[in-house]
Amino acid sequence: EVQLVESGGGLVQPGGSLRLSCAASGFLFATYEINWIRQAPGKGLEGVSYISSHGANIHYADSVKGRFTISRDNAKNSVYLQMNSLRAEDTGVYYCARGGKWVGSYQYFGMDVWGQGTTVTVSS
Amino acid sequence: DIVMTQSPLSLPVTPGEPASISCRSSQSLLHSDGYNYLDWYLQKPGQSPQLLIYLTSNRASGVPDRFSGSGSGTDFTLKISRVEAEDVGVYYCMQPLQSPPLTFGQGTRLEIK
Numbered sequence: 001e002v003q004l005v006e007s008g009g010g011l012v013q014p015g016g017s018l019r020l021s022c023a024a025s026g027f028l029f030a031t032y033e034i035n036w037i038r039q040a041p042g043k044g045l046e047g048v049s050y051i052s053s054h055g056a057n058i059h060y061a062d063s064v065k066g067r068f069t070i071s072r073d074n075a076k077n078s079v080y081l082q083m084n085s086l087r088a089e090d091t092g093v094y095y096c097a098r099g100g101k102w103v104g105s106y107q108y109f110g111m112d113v114w115g116q117g118t119t120v121t122v123s124s
Numbered sequence: 125d126i127v128m129t130q131s132p133l134s135l136p137v138t139p140g141e142p143a144s145i146s147c148r149s150s151q152s153l154l155h156s157d158g159y160n161y162l163d164w165y166l167q168k169p170g171q172s173p174q175l176l177i178y179l180t181s182n183r184a185s186g187v188p189d190r191f192s193g194s195g196s197g198t199d200f201t202l203k204i205s206r207v208e209a210e211d212v213g214v215y216y217c218m219q220p221l222q223s224p225p226l227t228f229g230q231g232t233r234l235e236i237k
Contacts, residue, residue, distance in 0.1 A: 035225060035226055037173075037226065043214055044214075044216065044228060044229075044230055044231045045165075045167075045173065045218075045228040045231070047225040047226025047227060047228070048225070048229065049225060050226070052227035056234070059225045060225070061225060062125075095172055095173070097173075099220065100220075108159075108161070108178065108179065108220070109178055109179025109182075109184075110163045110175040110177070110182075110184055111163065111165075111175055111218075112175045112178075112184055113184070114172040114173055114174065115172065116172055117172055124209070
């Protein structure tokens, strides 16, 4: 079964850190881009970070730049989001989602696989 | 930054009736490969978002053919030919073309009358 499973969320105080993980299975992970998307309580979706299939290209939303770091380990079929200097406004559900893939050329079929999400709560 | 603007934000629909959601981007989503990079996602209550339409008009696997997408450049539309009860949720348009990564519309909440 093709799936992504997030973990690592929890309650943390402002200024604290968390490391989220996104574990993939059922597909050739190393060929796919991965995105982190978050959703604050009762709000819409926000793209947080992006990493290309081999990790060479990385992007961050302005709201997290300098505080969050995305990485991947293709040998472990996993992507990570290291979140430092957390703020109350970082509270929400964090999803990882599969994007396009490189197989000789770039192929995009939408973000067709999403995880179930992991909840991050930043509060004192 | 590309800004995505959806309308309406709330959409009450009678079952069996059609529905339409508009999405406008602040910059063209036409890529040099000829595709308009605009997707539609549905987030049903209590669930993760799910892909409905990619590259403007391509239905994702398993999506009923009552869903269709159209548009080009900066103006896009999602249409549901006959709304069913299972279609309730929040619909988002999204552009994956340019960084910062992924910008979504505000969301359109579809409810059954």
